[in-house]
Amino acid sequence: MPSDTVTRADILAGLRTLGLPPGAKVLVHSSLSSFGHVEGGADAVIDALLDSVGTPGTVLVPTLTGSEALSPANPPEFDPKRTPCWTGRIPETFRQRPEAVRSLHPTHSVAAIGLGAAALTAYHIASVTPCDELSPYGRLAALDDSYILLLGVTHAANTALHHVEELVGVPYHIQPGFARARLTVNGQAVERHYLLHAYGTPRAFDRMEPIYLERGIQRNSQIGRATVRLLKAREMVVLTAQCLRADPGILCVR
Numbered sequence: 001m002p003s004d005t006v007t008r009a010d011i012l013a014g015l016r017t018l019g020l021p022p023g024a025k026v027l028v029h030s031s032l033s034s035f036g037h038v039e040g041g042a043d044a045v046i047d048a049l050l051d052s053v054g055t056p057g058t059v060l061v062p063t064l065t066g067s068e069a070l071s072p073a074n075p076p077e078f079d080p081k082r083t084p085c086w087t088g089r090i091p092e093t094f095r096q097r098p099e100a101v102r103s104l105h106p107t108h109s110v111a112a113i114g115l116g117a118a119a120l121t122a123y124h125i126a127s128v129t130p131c132d133e134l135s136p137y138g139r140l141a142a143l144d145d146s147y148i149l150l151l152g153v154t155h156a157a158n159t160a161l162h163h164v165e166e167l168v169g170v171p172y173h174i175q176p177g178f179a180r181a182r183l184t185v186n187g188q189a190v191e192r193h194y195l196l197h198a199y200g201t202p203r204a205f206d207r208m209e210p211i212y213l214e215r216g217i218q219r220n221s222q223i224g225r226a227t228v229r230l231l232k233a234r235e236m237v238v239l240t241a242q243c244l245r246a247d248p249g250i251l252c253v254r
């Protein structure tokens with residue numbers, strides 16, 4: 001019977017059982033309430049993640065800020081220090097830690113802490129689309145020791161699958177026309193042109209889960225009341241791209 005209360009030590013033990021190795025680079029999507037009660041709240045989860053990967057590792061969280069209202073006619077504004085994310089209490093707490101580095105992108109930024117934080121986030125400023133090869137999603141997927149971790153959430157929250165959509169060039173992920181976004185870079189206002197994510201095509205990312213489990217690139221377990229899922233990022237991207245090329249509708253609601 002899963003416990004109603006979990007501690008930082010319980011989460012660390014759960015991550016070890018799941019198979020997250022020391023030194024890993026891991027992108028984490030999360031729901032704090034999914035665990036039951038976490039002693040110490042979001043900070044306890046973040047500390048357990050950092051304990052788990054240790055000094056040579058890197059923890060990344062999505063700090064997304066986009067919305068359906070954005071378009072070339074209504075472009076985004078983004079200040080990495082001030083713009084809150086909508087991806088939950090854990091990423092919002094994480095990004096405000098003094099040691100966190102946040103990538104510069106007006107809708108799909110990522111915050112990172114650890115040895116690889118700067119290298120994984122540095123090139124997002126040069127991305128024209130949200131999740132290309134220069135983005136942290138793409139940079140992570142190019143590495144061997146990289147993981148996607150879903151804490152109490154499903155693949156519906158797995159942003160790296162948009163990276164696969166970009167690699168394969170699906171026709172439904174990007175809005176037509178460039179948006180002139182305003183970013184704050186080192187306190188200075190900068191304008192850059194972006195192709196924005198297109199909302200409106202409902203996704204069925206959970207359709208991939210049985211395929212990942214069957215191919216041995218995903219493991220599931222339980223921490224407190226949360227179902228937790230760990231995937232090898234590179235293998236997930238390669239396999240999903242193969243599946244998407246074979247069946248262009250596989251990631252969408254049919």
Ligand SMILES: CC(C)(COP(=O)(O)OP(=O)(O)OC[C@H]1O[C@@H](n2cnc3c(N)ncnc32)[C@H](O)[C@@H]1OP(=O)(O)O)[C@@H](O)C(=O)NCCC(=O)NCCS
Pocket residue numbers: 028029030031032033034035036037038039040041042062064086087088089090153156157158159
């Ligand atoms: C939307 C989402 C964040 C909601 O999850 P959630 O658990 O309800 O919310 P959070 O993770 O923000 O955690 C805050 C909630 O945890 C609960 N909570 C507060 N303290 C807590 C504690 N110590 N222990 C456990 N739960 C606690 C509260 O219910 C709180 O909600 P409130 O702020 O309304 O009071 C989650 O379902 C999700 O989708 N996460 C992934 C997002 C993502 O990465 N998206 C990428 C899209 S491509």
